[in-house]
Amino acid sequence: xxxxxxxxxxxxxxxxxxxxxxxxxxxxxxxxxxxxxxxxxxxxxxxxxxxxxxxxxxxxxxxxxxxxxxxxxxxxxxxxxxxxxxxxxxxxxxxxxxxxxxxxxx
Numbered sequence: 001x002x003x004x005x006x007x008x009x010x011x012x013x014x015x016x017x018x019x020x021x022x023x024x025x026x027x028x029x030x031x032x033x034x035x036x037x038x039x040x041x042x043x044x045x046x047x048x049x050x051x052x053x054x055x056x057x058x059x060x061x062x063x064x065x066x067x068x069x070x071x072x073x074x075x076x077x078x079x080x081x082x083x084x085x086x087x088x089x090x091x092x093x094x095x096x097x098x099x100x101x102x103x104x105x106x
Contacts, residue, residue, distance in 0.1 A: 001066070001076070009066045027068040034060040 013019060038057035041049050069076055090103035099106065 001062070006066060009063055010070065013067065022067055022071055024068060024071050027064055027071055031061060031064040031068060034064055 013022065034057060038054065038061060041054045041057060066076075068074075069079075091106070095106040096103075
């Protein structure tokens with residue numbers, strides 16, 4: 001995400017003095033709630049959905065994710081690359097390509 005966007009997210013909460021409500025637990029709950037609202041966009045159809053509504057719910061997920069990263073002092077690039085390293089070991093291309101099996105069933 002662009003630095004300007006991250007700063008805008010931070011400034012939004014700071015200007016409203018919302019950090020007092022942003023415990024890691026509250027942010028994680030909010031993130032899951034927003035993810036459920038995103039899923040609701042596809043509840044009855046995976047092809048007939050309101051793309052604008054999807055964008056709004058996905059944005060909420062991203063904002064809460066950034067808030068949680070900040071609260072825990074984490075860097076998105078660092079933790080995503082750490083997880084991708086783990087995933088690459090668990091799902092080697094030669095065993096996982098074209099399959100949806102869990103790593104312990106490859």
